[in-house]
Every structure is written in structure tokens, then in C-alpha cells.
Amino acid sequence: MDAKPTILVAEKLGEAGVNLLKEFANVDCSYNLSPEELCTKISLCDALIVRSGTKVNREVFESSGGRLKVVGRDGVLAAATEHGCLVVNAPTANTVAAAEHGIALLTSMARNIAQADASVKAGKWERSKYVGVSLVGKTLAVLGFGKVGSEVARRAKGLGMHVIAHDPYAPADRARAIGVGLVSFDEAIASADFISLHMPLTASTSKMLNDETFAKMKKGVRIINVARGGVIDEEALVKALDAGIVAQAALDVFTEEPPAKDSKLVQHENVTATPHLGASTMEAQEGVAIEVAEAVVGALKGELAATAVNAPMVPAQVLTELKPYVSLAEKLGRLAVQLVAGGSGVKTVKVTYASARAPDDLDTRLLRAMITKGLIEPISSVFVNLVNADFTAKQRGLRITEERILLDGSPESPLELIQVQIANVESRFASAISDSGEIKVEGRVKDGVPHLTRVGSFEVDVSLEGSIILCRQVDQPGMIGKVGSILAEDNVNVSFMSVGRIAPRKQAVMAIGVDEEPTKQSLKKIGDIPAIEEFVYLKL
Ligand SMILES: NC(=O)c1ccc[n+]([C@@H]2O[C@H](COP(=O)([O-])OP(=O)(O)OC[C@H]3O[C@@H](n4cnc5c(N)ncnc54)[C@H](O)[C@@H]3O)[C@@H](O)[C@H]2O)c1
């Protein structure tokens, strides 16, 4: 059986991105698939990469039979989430391309480039018909002052335009730095000679430009849209163009793509249209391809995706800081569940985080999701990720409660320790049961590496890399040597070893980190050492 995942690339992706995917997976580049062909292929794929031209709808997820784990670019988010499929996008690599396309539309519209070109090619020479308008000194209102909007504003300033912006959520200092005044929506649309749209399509931005708002605009305003077609009521725009309220519009995006051939809007003589080309430069496509390929490969490897659309969004710097704790969380979940004796169902798990950080400063959703992944994956065939962790836990009747202990001291590191306790179960390793009767494991991050620091009532210290052998023994000289030599004979490398004991010569727990899996015979030999009372081998 082929262990490599299969990635379906259903729309043209830059070569660098495809090469990156090929290093990790079998890559099937099949473009122009019909919806039926896509549904047939998807059942053989672990990941799918599309651009805005492919509709990834509920049928696609249903046809995948649960195999699809990640989609590069938007899809039907609710369906993706229910199917535990992560959606990642490439949010930054096409920003400049979209801004440049906005400026290209602005300048070519002002000088009738597209219409004049068509006229010359038709054998005409209509110099007076295509007199344009100048940009210098004109007011441009940028609606949506995010990544693309702010780059458009910066470039329009260079053209000598007076730039204002409306964005209810934009930071004032970013606008100030570019020399742009943030104004209300009504002020922006009432004073603008040009309006450029750069907001996402959401319930509140849908049809933001409509009959009512066109009526508030300066007569002769010019509109540019490289955002999403749905932010304009297209029928209202046609009326506003016919009435001369809007002198011209330059549109890269449409409510329906491609628009109908006889669309009044597209056919309007004062409209310049491009087929969703905002992101289509050679450079942006290479950048997007790499950004999306890295995110898809990372997601298939189970890494955290900073560009996830349907999982807790965690800023990149927070992700970097939390990375070892996320790994610790998953490994503690894995260890804890493997300590449960077969047959006893895991229903109640308590997670405790000890941290000097205030709760607002520490988002534990990621950690909880990874503990859930660690708890569920070893005992089921379900693939758990950030997207479906809470959903999957609920479905399995697994109740995870969280508690925080606020520590004194400086909150330099996000967490001091994480403790995972499983209640109402028996353990394969009795020493893992704490005084209060639960299976208890506790871990910390030391020098960036997750460590197991407590099992039941025993303090241990073993780095959570490779796998672990836990032995309970009567504390006496020579035990480390005996176990060590059995492993050495088996060519198993010991990465860490520690002994936690109640008192000298009383019971002790030895935790041994191993790089390779010992053979059954070696494990049996360890179990047969007379002083060893119980032992367990745990895979991480
Ligand atoms: N044509 C293309 O090929 C192309 C390429 C890239 C991006 N886009 C589109 O361009 C748009 C902007 O992309 P971005 O990367 O700059 O996104 P972004 O998230 O960086 O910026 C969007 C901005 O819109 C603001 N906003 C939200 N609601 C608003 C409202 N009601 N009024 C005004 N502003 C509002 C947000 O606060 C944010 O600052 C998106 O719709 C995106 O899909 C299109």
C-alpha cells in the first residue's frame, strides 16, 4: 500500500508549489474537472487544492468518504468543518497583485484604454470620444482598508490622488502612516470621485453598494471592484450607470462567475471587465502556490496552520510560542489514554493548565484540541484535528473540562505545566493512578522540548520524543543498568532516563525514553527482572 498521501490539484498551480507538493505526496494535477469527475476523484485524495473557479460543495465532502483532510482555498466551510476537513488559504501572496490590478483598472478606466483599444482594432480612430479624466487631485475612497486596500491607497497617493478610507476595524495608526484619513461610510461615498472596494464578502458587506447608497454618491463617480462581486448590487449598478450617477465601473469580480454572456452589466459601454484576474500575475501565482502548498503539506503532517480558515485562528507569533506546548498537549493525551486498561471507556477528562498568564492572554483552544487528538486517535480510526476536535469529542461522549491555576511570577513562558487526568477508569499501570483515584500525567516544556514530569504520584523527568517505558520497581542499586543493557542488546537507543521514588529503597517509577521500538522479547525480559513490579510501553 502507498503510504504517501494523494493531493488533487484541480486548478492551475504554480510550478514551485507543485514541486513542493511532489516532495511529500502523490500529486494529481487534473484541471477542468466536471463536478461529477471531481466527486469521483476526491474519494482517492487526502487533500485538494483549488482556486476561486472550483466549487467545493457538500457533495465533494460527502463523496470523499472522510478521506479528504485539507482543502487549499475556500469551500463550503460548514460542510468542511463537519467532515473534519481543514480549509487553508493563501492570504498574503496575492495582495500586491490584487492591489496592482486595482490600480490598473483605475488608470485604464480613467483613460478608456479598453474601449479605445477595441475601437482602434475595429479600424476606427475616435480621439474625441475617448477623452479621459485626470487622477491628480481627485479623491479616492478605499472601502476596506486591509491588506489590499492599504496597498491600493499607498499606490494611489503616488499618483497624486487624495485618498480617504472607510473601514470600521482598521487601526488608525496604519492609515496615518500611509497618510490616509479614516472616515465614515457616508462621508467616504459622498466625497469620492473614485471608489475602490476591498472588503470581504460577508452578511454585512453583501450588496453594500445598492440603490440607496448609489443615491448618496457624487454624480459621475467611478467604481473599481477587485474584492468580491457580491458587495455590489449589480442591478442597482446598471441603473446607476444608466442614470449617469456612476460614470464608469471597472470590475474584476462578479456575483456569478463567469457572468452570463448577455449580462447587462458586463455589456455596458461604461464598464471595463476582467475575468477575476486580481491574483493572476506570474509572481503572485508562484507565491500563492508555495504558500498554499506549504499549508497543505503542513496540515497533512498534522502541523498547525496559521492560514486556517475554519480552525481557531492563532497569530503566527503565538503559534510559534505555543508550538512545544501544543506538542506536549497531544503527547500527554496519547500517554494518558494508553494508560487506560482495555475495556474501561474514557468519558471524563480534566485538563489543568498552570500559568502565570491571565486567562485572556492564553487561548487554550489549540491545546484542548491537541489533547483531544491525543486521547482519541490511539483508540479509533478517526483523524482528529483542530477543526473537528470538539465535534468529535462530543460525538464520542467524551467530556473534557478545563481548569486554570494562576501562578505568581513573570508570565514569560505561556505555561508552567499541563496536567491530564482521566477519571473513573482502571489503569494498565497502577502507579499512574493518583491519590485521588484518576490516571494522572503531567508535563512541562524544558528548553523547548516537551517533558513528562509526573505519572500518578511519582515525579519523573523524561523528554517526550520517541516512545516511553514506565516501570515500577523496588528502589535498589543496579536497576538502571539492568534495563539499559537489555535495551542495548536490542540496539534500542535510550534518550532519557529518570527515577522518581517515594523514599529510598521503597517503590520507585523509572521512566525511560527510547528512540526505537523494543522487540516483544526485550520488553518481556524487562518485565521478568524480579524487582520490577509492573511496566508499560507507551507509543507517542
Ligand atoms: N480579485 C482578486 O483576484 C482578489 C485577490 C485578492 C483578494 N481579493 C479580495 O479582496 C478583498 C480584500 O482582501 P484583503 O486580502 O485585503 O483582505 P483583508 O482581510 O486584509 O482586508 C479586508 C478589510 O475589510 C475590512 N472590512 C470588513 N468589513 C467591512 C465593512 N463593512 N466596511 C469596510 N471595510 C470592512 C476589514 O476590517 C479588513 O481590514 C477580499 O474580498 C478578497 O477576497 C480579490
Ligand SMILES: O=C(O)[C@H](O)COP(=O)(O)O
Ligand atoms: O480568492 C482569492 O484569493 C482571489 O480572489 C484570487 O482568486 P484566484 O486564485 O481564483 O485568482
